[in-house]
Structure formats: C-alpha cells, structure tokens
Amino acid sequence: MQILPPVLTDLIDAFGLLPGVGPRTAERYAYYLVRRDPATPQKLANALQSLPGGLGYCEKTFALVPAGQALSDLYTDPRRDKKIVAVVSEPFDLVALEKTGQFSGTYHVLGGLISPIDGVGPEQLHIKELVKRIEDDGVEEVILATNASVEGESTALYIQQQIGDRKVKVTRLARGLPIGVDLEYADQITLGRALEGRQAL
Amino acid sequence: MQILPPVLTDLIDAFGLLPGVGPRTAERYAYYLVRRDPATPQKLANALQSLPGGLGYCEKTFALVPAGQALSDLYTDPRRDKKIVAVVSEPFDLVALEKTGQFSGTYHVLGGLISPIDGVGPEQLHIKELVKRIEDDGVEEVILATNASVEGESTALYIQQQIGDRKVKVTRLARGLPIGVDLEYADQITLGRALEGRQAL
Numbered sequence: 549m550q551i552l553p554p555v556l557t558d559l560i561d562a563f564g565l566l567p568g569v570g571p572r573t574a575e576r577y578a579y580y581l582v583r584r585d586p587a588t589p590q591k592l593a594n595a596l597q598s599l600p601g602g603l604g605y606c607e608k609t610f611a612l613v614p615a616g617q618a619l620s621d622l623y624t625d626p627r628r629d630k631k632i633v634a635v636v637s638e639p640f641d642l643v644a645l646e647k648t649g650q651f652s653g654t655y656h657v658l659g660g661l662i663s664p665i666d667g668v669g670p671e672q673l674h675i676k677e678l679v680k681r682i683e684d685d686g687v688e689e690v691i692l693a694t695n696a697s698v699e700g701e702s703t704a705l706y707i708q709q710q711i712g713d714r715k716v717k718v719t720r721l722a723r724g725l726p727i728g729v730d731l732e733y734a735d736q737i738t739l740g741r742a743l744e745g746r747q748a749l
Numbered sequence: 750m751q752i753l754p755p756v757l758t759d760l761i762d763a764f765g766l767l768p769g770v771g772p773r774t775a776e777r778y779a780y781y782l783v784r785r786d787p788a789t790p791q792k793l794a795n796a797l798q799s800l801p802g803g804l805g806y807c808e809k810t811f812a813l814v815p816a817g818q819a820l821s822d823l824y825t826d827p828r829r830d831k832k833i834v835a836v837v838s839e840p841f842d843l844v845a846l847e848k849t850g851q852f853s854g855t856y857h858v859l860g861g862l863i864s865p866i867d868g869v870g871p872e873q874l875h876i877k878e879l880v881k882r883i884e885d886d887g888v889e890e891v892i893l894a895t896n897a898s899v900e901g902e903s904t905a906l907y908i909q910q911q912i913g914d915r916k917v918k919v920t921r922l923a924r925g926l927p928i929g930v931d932l933e934y935a936d937q938i939t940l941g942r943a944l945e946g947r948q949a950l
Contacts, residue, residue, distance in 0.1 A: 553814055553815040559797065559800055566778045566782075589797040591763050595760040596797070600787035
C-alpha cells in the first residue's frame with residue numbers, strides 16, 4: 549500500500565542525495581514544491597539538466613568555464629595581473645577570494661590537494677601546469693591559497709619544492725585570529741600561529 | 750566578468766528557491782553536484798520534472814494519489830476501517846500518523862486550516878465533503894487531528910459545529926507532555942493541557 553505517490557517518494561529519495569540532506573529535510577523540500585506552482589520544480593529541473601553539459605575547464609587556470617570557452621574570464625580580462633597567481637585547491641575556492649574584492653591577480657586551480665589516504669598524488673593535480681605558467685606568463689608572485697589543513701599545508705610545501713629556485717616570490721595566506729573572535733575562545737594552534745606571524749605596527 | 754559559469758549560478762539560484770536554503774547552502778549543493786557524475790543531477794532533474802504531472806487528489810479523502818488514480822490506497826484498502834476518519838490539514842500530515850503504525854482507519858485531508866489572516870475561509874476547505882462522508886460511509890468516529898495551534902483548534906471547533914448533532918463520536922488528539930521531555934522544561938501551556946487531560950490509572 550502506498551502512503552505517498554511514487555513521484556513524491558522518488559523526489560524525496562533524489563533530494564536525499566544532496567550533502568547534509570536527511571529524510572526530514574528531503575521531505576520538507578518535496579512537500580514545499582508540491583504546494584508551489586509547477587514552474588518552481590521545472591526551473592530547478594532545467595538548471596540541473598543544463599549542468600553536466602554546460603561546464604568546462606579553463607585550459608590555463610583550470611577554473612570552471614562555460615562549455616566551449618577555452619579560457620576563464622578571470623584570466624583573459626586585461627585588468628587581471630597575470631604576474632600574480634593565487635593557487636587554490638578547488639574551483640569554488642576562487643569565488644571566496646573574489647568576494648573579498650581585494651585580489652586582482654589570476655588564479656590557478658589545482659583540482660584537489662595531495663592526500664595519500666585518498667589516493668591523490670601530486671601527479672593528479674595541475675602542478676606541472678603551474679610551474680610551466682611561471683615561465684610562460686613571467687609570474688612574479690605565487691600565492692599559495694590552499695586550506696589551513698594538513699593536506700593544504702603539505703601541498704603548499706610540495707609546490708614550493710617544485711618551484712625550486714625559479715626567480716619568483718612564493719607567499720601563502722596569513723594564519724591568525726579570524727576577525728570578530730575573542731582571544732579567549734581562539735584555539736591553541738590558531739593562537740600559536742598568530743603569535744608566530746605577529747607583525748610590527 | 751563571470752566568476753562562475755552561468756549554468757552554475759543558475760543552479761545556485763534555483764536551489765535558493767527551496768525553503769530554508771540560503772546562498773551558502775545552495776552553493777554547497779551545486780558544488781557537490783559538479784563533483785559527482787552526471788547521473789546524480791539527472792536523477793534529481795527527472796524526479797522534479799515528473800512531479801507536477803504525476804500527482805492527483807483522491808476524490809473522497811483528498812490525499813495525494815498518483816495522477817489518474819481516483820481513490821487513495823489508504824481509502825480503498827479493505828483493511829482500513831472506513832467508520833473511523835482522521836481529519837488532517839495537509840496531505841503530508843497523514844504520513845506522520847501512518848508512521849505511528851497505530852491507526853487503521855481512513856483519512857480526510859482538509860487542504861489547509863481556517864485562517865482569516867491568510868484569507869482561508871471554511872468554504873475553501875473540504876469540510877462539506879467530510880460531513881457528506883459521515884453519512885455516505887456510516888462514519889462512527891471523527892478524529893480531529895489538526896495542529897495544536899490557534900488555526901488548528903479553531904478549525905476543529907468549526908468542524909465540530911458543522912457535524913452538529915449527527916450521531917457520530919468526535920474526538921481530537923490528546924494534548925500533553927511529549928515523550929522524553931522533562932517536566933521542568935515543558936512550557937506552561939502544554940503542562941496546563943496535560944493537567945486538564947489527566948487520566949485515571
């Protein structure tokens with residue numbers, strides 16, 4: 549005996565595939581769409597269907613680009629400084645950096661971080677292409693903007709070794725107190741790093 | 750200048766239509782699907798597209814049924830007692846009651862609750878059809894299973910008046926302490942109702 553029509557249980561199951569969506573949230577989404585006019589589920593369905601065919605990767609920076617486009621706008625825009633390259637792990641990390649509005653260089657997306665436990669070695673990441681870019685574009689500064697995690701730090705270290713003694717400044721994002729956090733609630737490691745990286749006023 | 754391809758920003762916007770999904774959660778869902786094989790977004794897209802055309806309402810109980818089906822399985826199943834009718838507000842409320850596994854009667858979905866502030870009057874709800882069912886099916890008990898809210902209580906009161914002096918038992922769900930809640934943390938109104946509804950052991 550069916551309590552709910554199959555179209556509805558199928559939709560609940562499909563929403564359950566999304567990260568962090570349990571049965572209750574999936575039900576909530578599905579029930580909400582039942583109550584809306586058909587345009588709302590249709591809009592989401594169309595957006596989902598266009599996704600796989602609509603994405604490509606920039607040949608130079610490996611950022612996400614619309615399918616068929618060779619280079620990212622963030623690379624080709626003449627206002628972006630090709631001599632400064634921020635190296636990020638995932639294509640979405642550059643969105644976070646763009647939102648600061650404080651970076652006018654270009655990006656290089658690694659496509660992951662070195663993680664032996666997940667079977668990700670340096671040869672699977674776009675590190676060779678980064679080293680090549682340093683020469684091709686006459687890069688003057690490489691900003692290693694990887695996560696402040698073990699994988700992020702070790703990937704940064706590996707890249708630094710690969711760059712070797714090429715004449716380029718290698719920096720990484722500052723570690724320290726996040727804005728708005730009280731000293732007494734900061735964790736020991738963060739506080740330790742903030743102390744190490746203290747700056748003259 | 751585009752930071753992200755339009756297919757991706759469209760998808761983030763579309764996820765933002767779901768209840769309780771802000772820009773960060775929408776981004777998280779979209780980014781997750783980018784990393785998965787194309788089958789995952791396709792599965793969700795298909796489920797969404799089947800939704801509007803795949804649903805209908807039971808002619809008798811107004812529960813959701815697959816399109817083209819006249820009566821709900823929960824009504825036609827011979828094991829369900831048509832003489833006991835649980836009256837609920839929304840089609841999804843009956844899922845909650847079914848999950849208890851303790852109800853073997855049939856349902857009647859009102860399609861909302863009386864709420865003058867939202868412009869919902871009794872004539873927009875399936876109350877007339879409920880009163881008709883009492884006679885048609887020889888109903889012996891009507892369980893008013895509406896929410897324990899102002900709208901739920903006043904709708905229950907209105908239905909009771911409409912049933913009038915027809916020979917049928919009218920009950921409603923017990924109000925009291927939810928299971929697992931400490932007395933000291935129960936709110937005053939709930940505790941007051943639990944006291945009013947105290948039962949002999």
